[in-house]
Amino acid sequence: MGMKPRFTKADVRRTMRNKRSQLADAIISRLELIGFEFVKMARSKNASTGGFNDVTGNLRSSIGFAVLRNGETVNENFEQSNSGTDKATGVQAAKSFIDELKGKFPRGYALIVVAGMSYAAAVESRGKDVITGSGLVAEVMLKQAMQRLKDRF
Numbered sequence: 127m128g129m130k131p132r133f134t135k136a137d138v139r140r141t142m143r144n145k146r147s148q149l150a151d152a153i154i155s156r157l158e159l160i161g162f163e164f165v166k167m168a169r170s171k172n173a174s175t176g177g178f179n180d181v182t183g184n185l186r187s188s189i190g191f192a193v194l195r196n197g198e199t200v201n202e203n204f205e206q207s208n209s210g211t212d213k214a215t216g217v218q219a220a221k222s223f224i225d226e227l228k229g230k231f232p233r234g235y236a237l238i239v240v241a242g243m244s245y246a247a248a249v250e251s252r253g254k255d256v257i258t259g260s261g262l263v264a265e266v267m268l269k270q271a272m273q274r275l276k277d278r279f
Contacts, residue, residue: 149279154193156271157237158201160264161191164239165203168260178254183210185249188242189257190220197232219243239264 168189171177180186186207193201204220206213220242227238241257250256 145279149275150195152275152278153235154195154200156268156275157193157235160267160271161193161201161203161237161239163267164257164260164264165189165191165205167263168239168241168257169205169207171255171259173254176255176259178249178256180207180210182215183207183213184216184219185241185243185246185256186210187213187216188220188223188246189240190217190224190242191237191239192224192228194228194231194236194238196234197228199228216243237264237268 169186173179178185183206187205187210190204191202192199202224204217206217220240223240223242224238227240231238239257239261246256250258
């Protein structure tokens, strides 16, 4: 007497398709969460907390992120700083930098975080934290999130 399955090949395919969809949603959700946490940390720094003074608002406004799936933007965050004189330039610089980097990620998932102003690295080289500290925290969060997803799926 043999065993007979109570499911069809179509049932197996449907279950696998649903699991893939759940995994994709979970990956995107984690990347978005980490992206929002990154920008919150990076934008909140000021000179008294190891960050930088932002007279024009451009540098702080140029901090943003994008989540990609197969090269397409799924979510992004760019916000003008609350202070400064010319904040729109920073947002545009961040968007342009993200657009420039998107081509490097045509497949799979990606979280791109940026400080889009051209002088961000120079500010960091003077010992001011623009995005490096937040990036290190985001990297740890990403590793932990991916491990949890691996364990779950």
